Amino acid sequence: MTQRPVARVAGLCLLWYAMWLLMSGHYTNLLLSLGAASVVGVALLVTRMLLPDREGAPFHIVPGLLFYLPWLVVEVFKSNLAVARVILSPRLPIRPRVVDFQGHQKTDLGRFIYANSITLTPGTITVRLDAEGFRIHALTGEALDGTEEGEMDRRVCRLEGAS
Amino acid sequence: MEMVLDYLSAALLLLGSFFVVIGGIGVLRMPDVFTRMHAAGLTDTMGSFFILTGLMLQAGISGVTLRLIMILGFLWFTSPVATHALAKAALHGKVEPIEHEDEEGH
Amino acid sequence: MESTVDFALLGLLAITAFGVLRMRNLVAVVMLMGIYSFLSAALFVVLDAVDVAFTEVAVGAGVSTILALGTVALVGTRQKRRKHSPVLPLFIVLVTGGMLVYGTYDLPRWGEPDNPVHRHVAPEYLADQVPLAAEPGEALAVHIPNIVTTVLASYRGYDTLGETTVVFAAMVGVLTLFVGSRRPRRGGRPPADDEDGDGAS
Amino acid sequence: MMVVGASIAVLVTMAMAMARALLGPTVYDRVLAVNMFGTKTVLTIALIGFFTGRPEFLDLALAYGLLNFIGTIAVLKFFQFGSLGASGPHPGETESG
Structure with missing residues (x-):
């Protein structure tokens, strides 16, 4: 394990939020916070499912x-x-x-x-x-x-x- | 520049249509479910690749292209898993793949 | 050109419907129903009914296929030959269809640009100009960026809530039936063999 | 417009996939046909979005792609792990459509 789980989840959150921003294309305060809330919700969910491990979030193979x-x-x-x-x-x-x-x-x-x-x-x-x-x-x-x-x-x- | 992109996009769409139709023909012609999966793979891989890339060229750099890239990514990630699951389920369901050595199929 | 796509999709839809009618193997029928759902969803998209298209795919192709398969698992895969004569059902269908066709004469002509359907709310919905508040200009002006979400979850929010409730109730119902049928099976096959590494992730 | 040509090609392939779904013969052929039909629907909607000038419909295509995959996997799980009960033959057998 080169990355700790927290770093992995944080990386996933960043990825999701970037995707969310690009997909929505509207940047008001309410929508931004709604997006952040959903990202946090999904992060909690997948952490509970123990998904973000070396297989679930394989950042190391991206390059x-x-x-x-x-x-x-x-x-x-x-x-x-x-x-x-x-x-x-x-x-x-x-x-x-x-x-x-x-x-x-x-x-x-x-x-x-x-x-x-x-x-x-x-x-x-x-x-x-x-x-x-x-x-x-x-x-x-x-x-x-x-x-x-x-x-x-x-x-x-x-x-x-x-x- | 516009025109070059248009022609390129048309060419890609044509290529994609070619692979999609060939895959469809293959699904009809092939003798059993495993060989048909190969033909269906044609439409899922290069068919969707060329058609979606052709549309990307028309869309330019925008949210539309982002969505097209995501669709392409989903298709390319999910299609082999679905094919594998189908093959495994078919084997499990006692469908024997035909194995010809010399005679032609069908 | 758009009408060509319409007709092609409608033709495929009709063929699928006949296939569903003629087939006696119920698993095959369920598969064809999935195709039917995809076709009608594509048709809804052509007709600009994005919310219905979305629901059709989620409910029709997604959940209903599973529910129908669950039902088939309980009742067997062969359709029984029918014992009654088809005359009365045919009569009822013809009468109902005739009444519906008669009813369409009262509808505004299809495709007229000044029909209510084209002038009422749809253009504003699609333009995403209407704020969510009852009166325009009020503080609650949420512009949801996505048409599908806007129509499905905002303008038709209660409708969607009702739909999902119905589907959820149906699913719970079928699951309840499953629980009732959980006795030792004839084949005695083990429920799961997880020798494969990847599974269906 | 090549978009129109591509739409026609995809529609023709949809028809061929449907022929395969009607012909069978095994249930797995039909699942294959339905899965293929689903991905072709995704392409159709993308193409329709372009030639009607409403590429926003791509969100639908995105959702379709994922739902199609999940549906296929669910159906196959269903066949494989035998929750088809004790009634009727196993669907893997060749059936007369």
């Missing part, structure tokens, strides 16, 4: 995310094109397969990000995620055995390590 997300969007675009080609070809050349494999993430958050990134790229879906590893449903062979998966694994590991 890494700024590099990861653009890469992910490009990957998603590439696999979108591949799946679109499969859908449009008249013979529908799909070869669905289910495979198990291990990720190298150390934290639950890392596994969560990896599993969701896999699902987000069409052509592969995480159907199961537990202590033994990932179970992936792949639409075609190529969607699976590309080097992208190893690359994604490496990048997610770096993301969770960059705290």
